[in-house]
Amino acid sequence: MNGAQILIECLKREGVRVIFGYPGGQVLPLFDKLYDADVNFILVRHEQGAAHAADGYARATGKPGVCIATSGPGATNLVTGIATAFMDSIPMIAITGQVKTFLIGNDAFQEADVTGITRPITKHNFLVKDVKDLARIVREAFHIASSGRPGPVLIDIPSDVQLQETEFIWPEEVEIRSYKPTYFGHPGQIKKAAKLISAAKKPIIYAGGGIIISGAHHELKALAEKINAPVTWTLMGIGGFPGGHKLSLGMLGMHGTAYANHAIMESDLIIAVGARFDDRVTGRLDAFAPYAKVIHIDIDPSSISKNVKVDVPVVGDAKNILGQLIEEIKTTQDISEWLKTVEEWKKKYPLRYGDKGIIKPQYVIEQIYEATSGEAIITTEVGQNQMWAAQWYKYNQPRTFISSGGLGTMGFGLPAAMGAKMGCPDKVVFDIAGDGSIQMNIQELATCVCNKINVKVAILNNGYLGMVRQWQELFYKRRYSHTCLYNPDFVKLADSFGAVGILITKKEDVRPAIEKALSIDNVVVMDFRVDPEENVFPMVPAGEAINRIIGGLA
Amino acid sequence: MKHTISVLVENKFGVLARVAGLFSARGYNIASLAVSETLDPQISYMTIVVQAEDEKILEQIEKQLNKLIDVISVTDFTKREHVERELVLAKVNYSAKQKTQLEKLLNKFLAKVVQRKEDTAIIEAVGEQEQIRQLLEGLAKFGVKELVRTGKLAISA
Numbered sequence: 001m002n003g004a005q006i007l008i009e010c011l012k013r014e015g016v017r018v019i020f021g022y023p024g025g026q027v028l029p030l031f032d033k034l035y036d037a038d039v040n041f042i043l044v045r046h047e048q049g050a051a052h053a054a055d056g057y058a059r060a061t062g063k064p065g066v067c068i069a070t071s072g073p074g075a076t077n078l079v080t081g082i083a084t085a086f087m088d089s090i091p092m093i094a095i096t097g098q099v100k101t102f103l104i105g106n107d108a109f110q111e112a113d114v115t116g117i118t119r120p121i122t123k124h125n126f127l128v129k130d131v132k133d134l135a136r137i138v139r140e141a142f143h144i145a146s147s148g149r150p151g152p153v154l155i156d157i158p159s160d161v162q163l164q165e166t167e168f169i170w171p172e173e174v175e176i177r178s179y180k181p182t183y184f185g186h187p188g189q190i191k192k193a194a195k196l197i198s199a200a201k202k203p204i205i206y207a208g209g210g211i212i213i214s215g216a217h218h219e220l221k222a223l224a225e226k227i228n229a230p231v232t233w234t235l236m237g238i239g240g241f242p243g244g245h246k247l248s249l250g251m252l253g254m255h256g257t258a259y260a261n262h263a264i265m266e267s268d269l270i271i272a273v274g275a276r277f278d279d280r281v282t283g284r285l286d287a288f289a290p291y292a293k294v295i296h297i298d299i300d301p302s303s304i305s306k307n308v309k310v311d312v313p314v315v316g317d318a319k320n321i322l323g324q325l326i327e328e329i330k331t332t333q334d335i336s337e338w339l340k341t342v343e344e345w346k347k348k349y350p351l352r353y354g355d356k357g358i359i360k361p362q363y364v365i366e367q368i369y370e371a372t373s374g375e376a377i378i379t380t381e382v383g384q385n386q387m388w389a390a391q392w393y394k395y396n397q398p399r400t401f402i403s404s405g406g407l408g409t410m411g412f413g414l415p416a417a418m419g420a421k422m423g424c425p426d427k428v429v430f431d432i433a434g435d436g437s438i439q440m441n442i443q444e445l446a447t448c449v450c451n452k453i454n455v456k457v458a459i460l461n462n463g464y465l466g467m468v469r470q471w472q473e474l475f476y477k478r479r480y481s482h483t484c485l486y487n488p489d490f491v492k493l494a495d496s497f498g499a500v501g502i503l504i505t506k507k508e509d510v511r512p513a514i515e516k517a518l519s520i521d522n523v524v525v526m527d528f529r530v531d532p533e534e535n536v537f538p539m540v541p542a543g544e545a546i547n548r549i550i551g552g553l554a
Numbered sequence: 555m556k557h558t559i560s561v562l563v564e565n566k567f568g569v570l571a572r573v574a575g576l577f578s579a580r581g582y583n584i585a586s587l588a589v590s591e592t593l594d595p596q597i598s599y600m601t602i603v604v605q606a607e608d609e610k611i612l613e614q615i616e617k618q619l620n621k622l623i624d625v626i627s628v629t630d631f632t633k634r635e636h637v638e639r640e641l642v643l644a645k646v647n648y649s650a651k652q653k654t655q656l657e658k659l660l661n662k663f664l665a666k667v668v669q670r671k672e673d674t675a676i677i678e679a680v681g682e683q684e685q686i687r688q689l690l691e692g693l694a695k696f697g698v699k700e701l702v703r704t705g706k707l708a709i710s711a
Contacts, residue, residue, distance in 0.1 A: 119572060120579050124623040127568070144623060178564060178626040302617035305610065 003131045003162040004033040007095070010138035011039065013170060016066050018042065018057060018422050020050035024070020025110060026097030029162035042422065042451055045443035047074050049415040051081020052441065055090050056419030059402045060377055060427075062215070064091040064145050065419060071097045072110030075156075076117065080409055082152045083121040087406025088236060089213060091150035093141055094118075100160040101129055114156050123151030131164035136171050143174040148181030149300040150213060181299060185314040185321035192312045193271075193295045194328035200269035202291075202338045203229040206252070206281075209236030209405070210274010210298060210318045212398045217241065219322035220273065227332045230342050232260040234275050235390055238401040243394035249342070250351070253281040254540050255387045258349035258549050261540065263342050264289055265547045272296045274318045277307040278406070283546035297321050351391055353534070359507050361385070361460040361530040365392035368430055368458060371514040376428040377402060377420045381413040381437030383467035385460045387536040389432040411440025417455040418448055428456070428518065435461040435487050445497040448523045456517045457525045459490060462532040470535045474550075494525035505529045556585055557612055558638060558708045561600040561619055562626040565591060569624045573600065576622065582606070582615055586705025597626065601638075601708045635711040641680050641704040643668075644690070647697035648675040656696065663689040674699060 001009065007030060011019070018040045023031045034041055044050040047069040054065030069078050075096040085092045099108040115127045124144050126137045134157070141153040197203060211220050211233075217240050224231045224247050231241045232249040241248060252260035264270065270292045275281070282288040285307060296303075296310040297318055304313040314321050353362045365388050368376070374394055379402040380386040386403055395401045402420055404412040417431040431438075438459050448455055460466075469483040491501030500522050504513045510528065517524040537551035563569045570589060577584050583605040592599045606612040612630065619628045631638070648656065648670065656675070660666060665679035679689050683706065690698070 115568060116571065119568075119575050176623065179623050300621070302614065302621055306614060 001168045002029070002033075002165050003128075003134055003157065004030040006131065006134050006166070006168050007138060007157070007162070008033050008037045008039070009168060010135055010170070011066065014138070014142045015063065019066045019068055020044055020053040020057075020419065021068030022047050022050055022070070022074060024074045024097060026071035026099060026159045027068060027074075027162070029159055030068070030097065030157075040422075042418075042447060044415070044447050046441065047077035048081050048411065049418070049441050049444040049447065051078045051092075051094065052084065052409075052412050052415035053419035053422070053444075054092050054094075055081060055085045056379060056402055056416030057423040058085070058090050058092055058419075059416070060399055060420035061423035062399065063423070064093050064142060066093045066095070068095045069097070070110065071099055071114070072112045074110075075114040076112055079117060079121065082118055082154065084404050084407045084409045084412060085152040086121045086123070088404065089150050089209060090152065091146040092152040093145055094122075094152060094154040096154060096156050097162070098127065098156045098158040101158045102160075104158065114154065118154050121152070122154050125154040125156065127156045128158070128161050131161050131166045134161065135169060139171050139174050140176060143176070144179065148179075182315050183299075183317040183320055185297070185316040185324050187324075189312060189314045190321065190324045190328050193314055193325055194330075196269055196293055196295055196312060197227055197271065197325075197329055198331050199333065201333050201335055202266060202268040203227060203335065204249075204263050204267040204270055205229050205231040206264065206270050206272045206275055207231060207233040207237040207240050208273065208275025209234065211237055211240030214274065214299070214318040215398070216273070216319035216322050217398045219319055219326065221245070223322050223326050226326055227329060228335060228339065229271070230263055230339070232256070232264060234278070234281055235403060235405045237275060238390060239395040239398045242396045244396060249346075251390055253546060254283070254542070255391065255536050255538065256546070257351055258538050259342065259345035261546045261549060262345050262349075264292070265545070266341070267292045270294045272298075273322065274298060276303040279307075281546075282307060283540050283544055283548070287545035349538075356531065357507065359504065359510060359528055359530045361388050361462070361528070361534055362392045363507065364458060364460060364510055364528050364530065365389055365432065367511045367514055368432070369393045371511065371518060372428050372430070376400070376430050377417075377424060379403065379413045379417040379420060379429065379431045381431070381433045382408045382410045383434050383437060383465065384462075384470065384534075384536050385432050385434040385437070385466070387467075388460070391536075410437035412437075414438060414441050414455070414457060415444045417457070418444055418453050421453045421455050431455055431457045433457055433459045434466055435459055435463065435490075436465040436485055439487075442493070445494065445499055445523060445525070449498040454521060454523055457523070458514075459525065459527050460530050461487065461490070461527050462530050462534065463487065464532060467536070469533075473533070473535070474539075475541070490525055490527040494523075497523075499523035499525055501525045501527065503527045503529070555606060556603055557606055558601065558603050558631040558636075558706055559616065560629045560631065560708055560710075561602060562592070563598050563600060564624040564626065565596050565598040566624060569598065572622050572624060573602075573619065576618055577604075580614070580618060582611065586703075588705045588707050601706055603706050629710065631708050631710070636708050637711055638682060638706050638708040639680055640683060640686055640706050641678070642686055642690070643702050644677045644679070644693055644698050645674055645700040646677060646693050647673060647699065649673060652696060659689070659692045663692075665689060
């Protein structure tokens with residue numbers, strides 16, 4: 001078999017059914033073999049779309065997403081998508097063509113040092129110099145990408161290696177002596193954690209994306225109910241705990257609920273699970289949760305004590321450790337006073353918005369929630385649309401909220417929706433977008449239409465780069481420097497792509513438009529003309545303590 | 555404060571770039587770095603002297619290094635019995651009449667002249683950092699024209 005055939009055979013054995021990609025000079029041998037391969041290849045319109053689609057596929061299914069691009073510009077176009085996946089610990093395999101081995105380093109046509117460029121934004125990467133190594137490398141790449149703290153792995157394959165012939169040997173076992181993730185918590189640490197929990201009077205659970213990745217949502221619910229602790233979560237943790245649960249506090253941090261922020265600040269014990277105390281969560285670090293002891297459960301030791309001092313670190317897989325912990329906890333304190341206080345905060349500071357008769361973006365999201373019975377997969381772009389989608393749709397299942405958290409990549413939502421829909425064809429998939437970010441990868445409408453990937457795009461069109469405008473309004477004296485957009489006619493644009501466009505300018509048309517979109521067997525773009533100067537509240541200004549909340553409290 | 559750590563890594567191309575990249579990306583400073591093959595040619599040994607203001611940074615450096623797939627193990631020598639040495643080569647001004655004076659200095663530090671030309675001598679010295687520092691201080695009188703150092707090597711005792 002030649003290198004290209006070996007690669008395809010390996011992908012097949014790894015269970016890959018869908019590949020997103022784009023051809024080019026240095027992957028011609030591979031594409032020649034893909035022509036006959038039993039795999040669903042989705043031709044995107046820009047390599048960035050392929051990377052985000054593979055990412056969305058991985059987030060929706062839990063399986064590694066795969067994308068392919070050619071050398072040089074093809075590979076560099078993947079970079080934003082790889083970095084996005086890296087920041088959010090998403091398992092992904094990026095395969096790039098490279099110039100022939102003897103040309104490497106020669107500044108050959110479409111050559112770029114792709115392993116060099118992607119070194120800091122991949123969990124690991126490989127340059128395949130000999131076809132004999134290829135099968136082992138692919139096997140290792142999938143193992144590395146999907147184990148431990150997952151992440152993207154890139155395999156750079158020179159075109160002559162794709163053509164080299166060798167005997168195909170499938171390595172049954174993967175053995176990397178320098179890579180052995182810890183999956184079970186140290187029993188001594190679990191005991192210490194249980195002891196802290198038993199003594200706590202004001203406990204709070206702070207859940208992150210690790211819950212979703214390890215599939216620990218049942219264990220999380222069981223722990224919360226066992227110790228009766230309120231649960232807050234990060235953007236990445238959305239869906240890890242039922243949004244409608246009585247112990248649910250919603251998201252915390254910069255745009256978290258006021259009650260989640262007050263609760264964590266007043267708590268005497270934080271049980272952090274698969275979260276990393278990101279600056280958007282903690283606000284001013286030296287003022288963060290001054291009375292709290294911290295238990296930190298994470299599979300990545302480097303996440304522990306990176307930002308916040310931890311009293312009891314437990315390294316391992318969240319699902320295993322929560323299971324171990326539930327067994328270990330024998331008694332808890334009476335915390336009814338604490339729960340009462342939390343309840344009062346909830347009553348006093350509910351999420352709210354003013355209704356002025358024009359379309360409020362929050363209202364659109366509430367209507368999408370109702371129309372889909374809360375069962376859709378929601379992807380988002382980045383900015384106000386993302387925060388509103390996090391606040392106003394209630395997520396009860398993991399892997400139903402798909403958003404670029406760490407990197408904050410505009411243009412993520414549409415291709416990610418495409419990937420999610422490929423992974424979960426029976427689910428309704430909505431991309432909640434802004435008029436700014438949708439234009440960053442709007443070319444993928446063509447991919448969706450061609451392949452009948454019927455995602456629904458809801459543009460919250462306020463004519464601004466809304467989140468930047470909001471900061472300019474609040475912190476830069478309303479000097480709206482380059483944040484006002486002149487937009488295309490999204491209905492005509494959708495139409496030209498072969499999708500269906502719907503313009504919605506009145507509040508009473510919002511729900512019917514969503515219903516209509518759901519009934520149309522095609523890609524639908526909804527252009528909601530929303531209140532142009534609506535802000536995302538509550539908000540904690542950057543660098544402030546997270547109980548210094550502005551807006552949305554009246 | 556400076557800390558000496560050793561890192562065992564897979565002897566693969568690009569591994570030095572991974573380690574160096576980690577330091578630069580996270581804003582850690584490398585004071586010196588020495589790399590070579592071990593008895594097992596598939597494994598390389600790095601001695602890295604890092605500048606870390608507090609324990610927390612050092613802890614992060616160790617954890618981040620361990621996270622690299624090609625890193626097999628990391629050892630912090632700060633709290634461990636170990637032996638450390640550095641090799642320096644110094645080209646100094648030299649004239650025949652300074653011979654005894656120079657030899658006296660070199661003998662004190664077990665250093666030697668490895669090459670001599672008309673008006674310069676190349677001196678080789680091996681020692682702990684403090685010895686090297688003192689030797690260089692002594693050599694300054696002769697005028698050091700050029701100086702190269704390996705950076706620290708460390709081995710656990």
